[in-house]
Amino acid sequence: MDWEKVKNFIAQYKLYFVVGLVLLVLIIVIWTRKETQKDELIDFNEDKSAAFANKESLDNDENDKEQVKAAAKKQVIDKPQNVTCDISGAVKNQGVYTLKKGARLNELITAAGGLKTNAQIKNVNRALILNDQDKIRIPYKGEKITKKAIVETYSSDSAEPNSAEVASDTSVAENNKVNINTADAAQLQKLNGIGEKKAQQIISYRQENGQFKAIDELKQVSGIGDKTFAGLKDQLEI
Template sequence: MLAALLLITAMGAGVFFGLWRPRPPQVSSAEEGVVSLEPTELDKGGALGEARIMVHVSGRVLKPGLVWVHADARVGDVIMAAGGALSDARLGDINLAAPVVDGGQVMVPGPRTGSATGDGGDQIGPATDHRVNINQATSQELERVPGLGPVLARRIVDYRDANGLFYVVEDLLDVSGIGEKKLAGLRDYVAVP
């Protein structure tokens, strides 16, 4: 009799605690797809959420700037998080399926305006607002970039020929001889439209 009473008490306690345990918050369909630029604990990989990363979006998007996206986001997801591409964006020139990394940049190109290397001057730079497109430049055009000599320019072209287009400027880190410091010096002079 005592065993039966203990069994009933244990089952009742199990049902009580099972029904009253905290439940995760419900998300309404109206909140799905909303992108917040303000980081929360969940954005940073909190216990209830997926890991999120911050990416810089520039060029022909509705809201250029910093966006938070899921850690497994692709270039297309980042563009959507920035409000979508403008009507004159050249989306065919970028790989929308390419993965993005935390701290990375996605540049959405606009209409072509002529040569990416300027008007034939000796060097290009940030003041001219013309950066060299590393996906189209020849090794001779790359040599005009401050900090790139003939050897690194040739390595960039060879890497591109062997592996395909660069999706973000940070992909230059895969080229032998280009490290973080060299890349930092090149950022103002090169682009991946």
């Protein structure tokens, strides 16, 4: 190789070599910068997407929490609140009934089939709002009313019943007389000459014929004649 010719060639085209080298360096620098910017843009878009995904996830979690709260609140609101009460006495179907919270005594009477024709309701407050575990007895006509206690209500603070001021009846009055329209077998057996069998006969007569209209009607019961009646009439009332 003729090095002299090479030197002359480089010297003749030196400017072109320099310009070309500069252009090559510029091209490399520009290309490198573009690649760097491209990588930075990709990283930025990835970070932005991740942040958006996190925000969307948080929003979804908040929405889920709100939906759970709303569902729980609706469940509490929709949950039926009831009261269960026991009713007896002068109603057609004595028993235990469950009604909606806030129900009135009149609704309980209706649920029990209504009043019997011989029910005494003069002093009964049928607008009374019922409480859970109330025990109610509707009196019969002619019963001796001595207290205001046919409605026994149980408060949440005590297991003891409280008397509600409505009306009450008693089968054994304060004068120790027995009401033959309401007395049970045990109370009837307190009468002179009345044992278990005759007490049951009195109750059966009452169930078949209704309330006694007069004290001496007791003689219509089988086994109770004038002599027996004379020995106990002073102990009776209706």
